[in-house]
Structure formats: C-alpha cells, structure tokens
Amino acid sequence: MPFDATRHHRRSVRLPGYDYAQPGAYFVTLCVQHHLCLFGEVEEDTVRLSTAGEIVRACWNALPAHFPRVVPDAFVVMPNHVHAIIGIVDDGAMPGDACVAPTTVRPGPPVGSLGAIVGSWKSAATRHIRLNGHSAFAWQRSYYERVLRTPRELERTRCYIRDYIRVNPLRWDRDRLHPDQPARPSR
Numbered sequence: 001m002p003f004d005a006t007r008h009h010r011r012s013v014r015l016p017g018y019d020y021a022q023p024g025a026y027f028v029t030l031c032v033q034h035h036l037c038l039f040g041e042v043e044e045d046t047v048r049l050s051t052a053g054e055i056v057r058a059c060w061n062a063l064p065a066h067f068p069r070v071v072p073d074a075f076v077v078m079p080n081h082v083h084a085i086i087g088i089v090d091d092g093a094m095p096g097d098a099c100v101a102p103t104t105v106r107p108g109p110p111v112g113s114l115g116a117i118v119g120s121w122k123s124a125a126t127r128h129i130r131l132n133g134h135s136a137f138a139w140q141r142s143y144y145e146r147v148l149r150t151p152r153e154l155e156r157t158r159c160y161i162r163d164y165i166r167v168n169p170l171r172w173d174r175d176r177l178h179p180d181q182p183a184r185p186s187r
Contacts (some may be wrong), residue, residue, distance in 0.1 A: 004072065020109070026085070026123075026146070033139060035179060037079035039053030042079060045172075051129075055128045056127055056129075060075055060082075066141070067120070069088050079172070085161060088114065
C-alpha cells in the first residue's frame with residue numbers, strides 16, 4: 001500500500017523546536033508492543049522481574065557507561081512498561097555540537113539527545129531479550145516523554161513523578177496499561 005500522508009501521518013508529541021540534547025530532566029514511559037506482560041508480574045505489590053525485565057533494568061543501569069552525560073534517576077520496570085526519569089547534564093559542549101563532520105547528515109536523533117538515549121536503550125534491551133528466547137519481542141513505537149523545563153517544575157514535579165514511579169507497583173491492578181483494564185479511546 002502506498003504512503004498516504006492523510007492516513008498515515010503521525011502527530012509528533014515532541015515539543016516543536018525544543019533541543020532534547022540540552023541539560024535537563026525528562027520523564028519517559030516505554031511500553032511493550034501490544035502491552036504484553038513480558039517483564040514480570042506484580043505479586044504482593046512488588047514487581048517480580050522475568051529475565052526480560054532483568055535485561056531492561058540492566059540496560060538502564062548501563063546507560064551512563066554509554067552516555068556519560070546521563071544521570072539515571074527514579075526508575076521502575078512494570079510487567080508491560082517502564083517509567084524513568086532521565087537526567088542529562090552539561091558536559092561543556094556547545095548546544096548542537098556533535099562528533100560529525102559538518103557536511104555529514106546523520107539519520108535519526110541528534111547525538112546525545114533524549115531520542116538517541118532512549119533509542120539506544122530500547123535497541124540494546126531488544127537485542128538481549130531476543131537472544132534470551134523472546135525472538136518476536138518489540139517495543140511500542142516511540143515513547144511518552146515529559147520535559148521538566150524549569151528548576152521549580154523540576155523540583156515540584158520530580159518529587160511527584162518519583163512518588164508515582166515508586167508506588168506504581170502498588171497501583172498495578174488499576175493501571176491503565178494493566179491487561180485487565182478496559183481499553184481507553186485514543187486521543
């Protein structure tokens with residue numbers, strides 16, 4: 001079927017003109033395709049991770065080794081999704097700097113941006129999960145993000161989001177991503 005812009009257009013949820021490589025804090029949610037519960041299960045308000053869930057956590061913990069500007073913050077692996085706060089700190093580089101010749105056009109998100117970090121995390125986890133017996137594993141396309149833009153918003157919202165992440169397993173039976181919850185209409 002040929003591409004039809006009126007049918008296949010995906011509205012971006014990213015902030016127009018925002019530099020996602022600049023220092024800041026970002027709340028992200030990544031979901032398993034079709035919301036399959038492959039990362040574990042919640043028992044007595046605690047997430048018991050499967051091998052796939054352990055892999056996702058290990059890839060999260062490895063992010064600073066691959067992205068020195070990343071400072072991991074709050075994080076939880078749920079049965080079919082992940083919530084995290086990713087901090088990007090200043091490394092002294094000028095905004096937009098990249099280790100690429102100026103005449104080279106690189107596909108994909110800019111080096112060191114939130115998109116590059118999340119893409120790398122999803123890619124590494126996918127590769128390892130598939131090698132560990134889930135050959136058809138896939139993430140849902142894209143991810144949800146919220147930019148915590150001002151110092152006030154960062155402190156106020158980060159506390160709320162940290163708490164939301166911390167208590168997420170306690171509310172799993174009411175989570176909109178729980179497989180037993182009725183489907184919600186798309187926005």
